[in-house]
Amino acid sequence: MKSSWLGVLLWWMTACGGADNVVRVVDIIYPDGRFGFTDVTLTTLTDLDAASGDVAQIFGNVTLDLDLSQPIADAGGSRSRFVAESHAVTLHYVVADGVAIASDLDSLMMLTSYWHFEQAVAHLRALGAPLPLPPVPVYYQPKVKNADELNFPAADNAAFFVPADGFVLLPSRALTDVPLPMNTGVVMHEMAHRLFYYTAWQGQLFAALAAHASDAQAGAHFNRAKATDEGVADFFAAALSHDPAFLGKSTPVDVAQARNLTELRTLDPAWVGGAEPQIEGSYNPYAAGAVVAAALWKLVDIASLGTVEQAVLQAEAELGAVLADSFTYQFGDLERRVLGALPAALQPAACDALALRYASVWSRFASVCP
């Protein structure tokens, strides 16, 4: 008698069933770039409750300590120093018809972010990108010590936080449209930074910075490489989201327009030195980055998107053979390698497409665009 009651109780407790990693997320689902709800299977997820899987694990209640007084080890070697506190998250959801439906905004945001991280990694791996990397920690809405002193944003941003080899999803305060962690393009942008770190910098950025600390030009070289990194990241973001204005749903019009990849943008001669332009006394890598992104996007008119993406990956890999050791980078160093990686028959048209945009440094393209 007791066992039958126990059986009924167990059936009753489990009658609702599990979600089997099918979750409802926010994604760009309309051809015009609009966001909507869609059901997806998170194939890499190993623990739905903890938003943890083979590509990422999301942590909450995080405190980041931006202590830059000590040398930083590459590839996350100093992570424990920068992440003062973190906790595994516990998603809130209900299961309807086998689909996990997040029941609070944070859970919906984290599930959607995981989906975008999974998409980003799958996309890059399909292109042959070297991403045999362990799951990356994602720090959800962390508190940041010393943020003001270091000009680190406290909100309304997402970042690949290189010192911890992890991603930071900051809370949305001023930006109250589609939150950044739910924007496919934004997540891909950050994943592309990680790829750039491990390919172009060979995962040795901080070692290279330390080795060239006494070089008076190191800052200019780093700024130019950083701007190029931003441009490449925007290019991959637009490629995955199929939206060259991917920021538009999450940021004010002026910010989105400044990064729109469909604009004809030229590299200002004043920027070639690597010190300009500046915002509030700091180098602004996004201006020159927008030139890089728009140039790469323009190549999609000449070659297929996949062909251009693979050319960019090859260029990053070639750059990786020299960048960390030499710590020298000029605008055009990546772009001419991209042109060189395109099929030979397409190179003349590609050169024509970039000539005006890179007139200020066109001599650096001589080996590919005679």
Add this chain to the structure above:
Amino acid sequence: MIGALLAVLLPSATPAFPNLDLGLAVGALAARRSDQSGWDPAMGLGLHLGASLERYLPGPWRAEVGLSSDTSGTPWGQRSAALEVGRWDLDLALRAGAEWTLVGENRKGGGLLALVGPRLRTTRVSYRLYDEQEHHTVLQTAIAGTVGVFANYQAFRFSVRLGAAWPWDHNLEAWTVIGHAL
């Protein structure tokens, strides 16, 4: 039902069913945030129909059926203009356990109570993304337990309780129940 509600408000000198009581419950709920960064508050309301069973069973047994509701949404300060997520729960719970009178006597006394039993929860999750809206309603089952203190004064019954459920639903509940014998 109207008569029973009036009975909560108007003292009755001679309850027809002194072992039955109907109570109005007001709850303060704390939901652990999914990112573990703290707790979100919510309010709940409910009705409890309780029966003291000492007349029929040896021991200080008590049984209750409760209907309660609470709602929660995105906390202020974390709102998105484009996106809203809301949640509404309706709980039907059966509880049985014991109440020990530690002070005074039956109708003028107080003590401790501990009740446990099955809970059927109807949860409605609402999403809005721009002008696109969708709702999902699901049934969930759990074992819910509550412990607290109670006090009887003539036909009135007061109790303050803390409750939680298994499987853990990230909620701690505190309820104040004001009841009256039927």
